[in-house]
Amino acid sequence: MGAYILRRLLWTPLLLLVVSFITFLLGHYGPGDPVQMLMGQYRDPEVVARIHKQLGLDKPLLVQYGIYLKNTLRGDFGESFKYRGRSVAELIGKRVWVSSQLGLAALILSLLLGIPVGLFAALKQGRWPDTAIISGTLVFYSLPVFITAPFLLMFFVLWLGILPSYGWGGLFDTRIIMPALVMGIPGIAFIARMTRNSTVEVLAQDYIRTARAKGLTELVVYWRHVLRNAMIPVFTVVGLGLATLVTGAIITETYFGIPGVGRLAVEAFFSRDYPIIMALTLIIASAYVVANLIVDIGYRFLDPRIRYD
Amino acid sequence: MRMKILLAILLTAVLLLSSCAPLAQYKGGELVRLWDDPPTLDPHLTSDVSAGVLVVEIFGGLVTLDRDLKVIPDLATKWKVSPDRKTYTFTLRRDAKFHNGKPVTARDVKWSLERAADPKTRSTTVDTYLGDIIGVREKLRGQSQEITGVKVIDDYTIEITIDAPKAYFLSKLTYPTGFVLDRENVEARRDWFKNPNGTGPFKLKEYVPGERLVLERNPNYHLEPPKLDTVKFLLAGGTPMVMYENNEIHLTGVGLADLDRVRDPQNPLSKELHVAAPSFETSYLGMDVTRPPLDDIKIRQALAYAINKDEIASKVLANRVKAAYGVLPPGFPAYNPDLKGLGYDLEKAKNLLTESKYGPDPKKWPRITLTVPGELGTAIGLDLEAILAMWRDNLGITVEVQQVEWATFLEELDSHRLQMFALAWMADYPDPQNFLDLHFHSQSVNNQTRYSNAEVDRLLEAARVEEDEKARFSLYQQAEQIIVNEAPWLPLWYPGEGYILIKPQVKDYLLLPIVVPKYRFVYLAK
Numbered sequence: 001m002g003a004y005i006l007r008r009l010l011w012t013p014l015l016l017l018v019v020s021f022i023t024f025l026l027g028h029y030g031p032g033d034p035v036q037m038l039m040g041q042y043r044d045p046e047v048v049a050r051i052h053k054q055l056g057l058d059k060p061l062l063v064q065y066g067i068y069l070k071n072t073l074r075g076d077f078g079e080s081f082k083y084r085g086r087s088v089a090e091l092i093g094k095r096v097w098v099s100s101q102l103g104l105a106a107l108i109l110s111l112l113l114g115i116p117v118g119l120f121a122a123l124k125q126g127r128w129p130d131t132a133i134i135s136g137t138l139v140f141y142s143l144p145v146f147i148t149a150p151f152l153l154m155f156f157v158l159w160l161g162i163l164p165s166y167g168w169g170g171l172f173d174t175r176i177i178m179p180a181l182v183m184g185i186p187g188i189a190f191i192a193r194m195t196r197n198s199t200v201e202v203l204a205q206d207y208i209r210t211a212r213a214k215g216l217t218e219l220v221v222y223w224r225h226v227l228r229n230a231m232i233p234v235f236t237v238v239g240l241g242l243a244t245l246v247t248g249a250i251i252t253e254t255y256f257g258i259p260g261v262g263r264l265a266v267e268a269f270f271s272r273d274y275p276i277i278m279a280l281t282l283i284i285a286s287a288y289v290v291a292n293l294i295v296d297i298g299y300r301f302l303d304p305r306i307r308y309d
Numbered sequence: 310m311r312m313k314i315l316l317a318i319l320l321t322a323v324l325l326l327s328s329c330a331p332l333a334q335y336k337g338g339e340l341v342r343l344w345d346d347p348p349t350l351d352p353h354l355t356s357d358v359s360a361g362v363l364v365v366e367i368f369g370g371l372v373t374l375d376r377d378l379k380v381i382p383d384l385a386t387k388w389k390v391s392p393d394r395k396t397y398t399f400t401l402r403r404d405a406k407f408h409n410g411k412p413v414t415a416r417d418v419k420w421s422l423e424r425a426a427d428p429k430t431r432s433t434t435v436d437t438y439l440g441d442i443i444g445v446r447e448k449l450r451g452q453s454q455e456i457t458g459v460k461v462i463d464d465y466t467i468e469i470t471i472d473a474p475k476a477y478f479l480s481k482l483t484y485p486t487g488f489v490l491d492r493e494n495v496e497a498r499r500d501w502f503k504n505p506n507g508t509g510p511f512k513l514k515e516y517v518p519g520e521r522l523v524l525e526r527n528p529n530y531h532l533e534p535p536k537l538d539t540v541k542f543l544l545a546g547g548t549p550m551v552m553y554e555n556n557e558i559h560l561t562g563v564g565l566a567d568l569d570r571v572r573d574p575q576n577p578l579s580k581e582l583h584v585a586a587p588s589f590e591t592s593y594l595g596m597d598v599t600r601p602p603l604d605d606i607k608i609r610q611a612l613a614y615a616i617n618k619d620e621i622a623s624k625v626l627a628n629r630v631k632a633a634y635g636v637l638p639p640g641f642p643a644y645n646p647d648l649k650g651l652g653y654d655l656e657k658a659k660n661l662l663t664e665s666k667y668g669p670d671p672k673k674w675p676r677i678t679l680t681v682p683g684e685l686g687t688a689i690g691l692d693l694e695a696i697l698a699m700w701r702d703n704l705g706i707t708v709e710v711q712q713v714e715w716a717t718f719l720e721e722l723d724s725h726r727l728q729m730f731a732l733a734w735m736a737d738y739p740d741p742q743n744f745l746d747l748h749f750h751s752q753s754v755n756n757q758t759r760y761s762n763a764e765v766d767r768l769l770e771a772a773r774v775e776e777d778e779k780a781r782f783s784l785y786q787q788a789e790q791i792i793v794n795e796a797p798w799l800p801l802w803y804p805g806e807g808y809i810l811i812k813p814q815v816k817d818y819l820l821l822p823i824v825v826p827k828y829r830f831v832y833l834a835k
Binding site: 031032033035036037038039040041042043044045046047050051054055082083084085086090091094095149150153154157158161164165166167168253254255256257258259263264270271272 | 346348349351354356357428429431433434436437449499500502517518519520543544545546547548551552554555557714715716717719720721722723732734754755757
């Protein structure tokens with residue numbers, strides 16, 4: 001097990017290197033130019049050439065990549081092209097933290113509500129509560145942000161007047177309620193459906209019949225045999241979903257005025273802000289590596305049949 | 310001796326008078342609004358509205374724009390122009406101070422202009438706004454340390470020489486690229502702009518990037534100090550209409566989706582609705598006059614005659630814009646109300662097609678592609694849909710639409726790869742040169758349509774150096790009439806902020822067509 005984790009971790013830097021190189025190439029060979037974006041509709045080849053030189057964009061691509069690599073290894077992600085004079089670390093750091101907290105709140109919400117609802121539906125399999133939950137979750141799962149967000153704003157802000165409409169104060173501030181609900185509602189529905197389906201599947205297994213035949217109480221059957229096995233697919237999805245915590249949610253963030261990373265990321269892509277794009281890509285790639293590792297290790301504990309040697 | 314005392318008393322009286330008047334108007338309070346996170350707060354790097362609006366409040370230059378959009382003194386009290394109209398001698402105000410109390414001297418002005426023109430500053434705007442000053446281009450190319458055209462005469466006098474008697478030079482100096490910075494402040498830290506020491510009506514009180522920016526009244530401002538205590542700009546977005554109705558912001562624009570509801574007289578919000586005059590902006594379809602079939606003037610004119618812009622403005626766009634028939638927007642210097650535009654005239658359009666060298670049947674023409682910038686899958690705009698439909702129904706011309714995101718659009722535009730494109734131009738300073746010379750002089754690098762007319766060139770060149778304003782504007786109007794007739798641009802709309810909701814307690818929030826330091830005029834009624 002230890003050797004397995006170590007091996008996985010050792011491969012990570014190589015993976016990140018490949019990811020960064022591909023991103024770098026795509027950025028520089030794709031259409032659009034960061035300096036031209038700064039100048040907007042003003043066109044002046046002399047200015048573009050001068051600023052390219054100042055930013056080092058006139059050097060051969062591999063030299064540029066080498067410089068980028070050297071700086072990154074020293075922990076220097078450079079300065080944003082668009083937000084000039086501001087370091088990438090400063091621009092990204094706080095916002096990734098804000099977005100992760102919001103994502104985490106939404107995830108916890110989906111788990112706390114999704115799993116019990118799904119279990120309940122599975123227990124009532126085929127009867128009306130099951131049908132109601134299955135169809136209800138389908139509706140909630142399909143609700144887009146631009147329906148839920150304005151509805152919540154109308155309800156909580158304009159009608160009840162109990163919540164401010166925008167802003168951010170961390171995990172334990174009331175302003176997290178609406179955005180977490182918006183992001184959590186599809187999550188609740190999704191996890192409920194998944195829990196219900198895998199529970200129904202597990203309930204039909206021979207070992208459940210065996211357990212009941214042994215005379216175990218229903219509580220023990222459910223707790224020890226059903227739940228644990230039914231959670232494997234849910235765990236996979238949630239585990240990989242951990243990686244999306246750092247990507248931010250642009251629409252939700254914009255609706256509720258949350259200073260998250262989503263907006264910055266989209267802006268950076270559109271304005272060809274290479275240093276920000278590179279840093280974000282690395283962070284997101286690393287998050288996927290870590291999330292995958294967590295899922296693989298988690299399997300080992302959920303399912304004794306899985307061994308890593 | 311007695312004279313001196315008398316003088317002192319007189320001076321004190323004058324000072325008291327001048328400082329009393331604004332104090333009486335100080336009302337306090339905080340104005341809150343949404344805004345975009347500015348890419349920079351460094352005036353010399355400022356190149357867009359989101360930064361410009363903030364920078365003009367924190368900093369200042371020799372001259373500025375007043376609420377009636379006239380160039381007025383800021384750090385200078387007066388200036389003298391030499392007989393050849395190439396040398397400006399500015400006398401600085403004795404009472405102008407940086408926010409930390411340090412007086413502004415001629416050396417600060419010189420250092421600031423040289424810092425703007427230093428290639429290491431990486432300014433994208435310096436060529437445009439300061440390029441007329443002798444020596445700026447040499448400094449930008451690293452050929453000299455100083456700007457030879459800028460001379461300090463004494464602490465409070467500075468002389469600036471430009472390369473030709475250009476009447477628009479002072480207008481350009483109102484842009485942040487020409488603003489005055491405090492050398493100690495700038496050289497102290499790489500991110501000095503987080504604690505800027507400016508000369509403007511407001512100081513920067515707090516700036517949390519991506520979250521909020523708060524401006525605080527500068528009580529010692531040498532022009533009329535602000536009446537508000539603070540102005541808070543929320544930078545993280547939000548849902549503007551909800552924030553407004555929930556009293557979280559004082560003003561917001563109103564989009565088409567909310568307009569009917571807000572305009573309803575039953576809705577109390579309708580009393581808070583204001584209509585902004587068009588901004589100094591013209592949206593247009595540009596046509597590359599070298600690409601078939603748009604190289605035929607008759608086809609360009611026919612395309613213009615075949616669309617009914619007034620109908621689109623009222624029926625499709627709810628009159629949020631005004632139909633444009635000229636290049637210069639209403640209220641802009643040299644705007645010509647008598648200009649003859651190419652209005653809706655279907656018969657003329659059809660005749661022109663018959664006369665065109667490509668013949669009356671558009672199916673036999675080379676294809677026309679309209680390129681539209683757009684991001685995140687936005688629609689191309691109802692107005693363009695209507696125009697395309699009118700071309701198809703009225704003339705049988707099918708124009709293909711290609712949508713590309715902004716960065717790609719700019720690259721294609723700059724390399725003249727676009728046949729027809731939708732764009733808008735917003736004036737950077739109120740002078741017709743910024744519209745007409747920039748886009749239609751055959752040698753201008755910003756001439757995106759490759760339009761070239763010797764007579765227009767001659768008129769534009771004469772207008773650059775014409776001393777008499779009336780004669781100068783007349784030259785521009787003549788050029789504009791020729792341009793409109795030959796239709797390298799098909800002017801569409803004079804857009805603006807459109808409809809704006811402003812809380813009733815907010816007074817003197819000016820809806821101006823261009824960026825002007827205006828928050829010092831605003832006050833909140835109790």
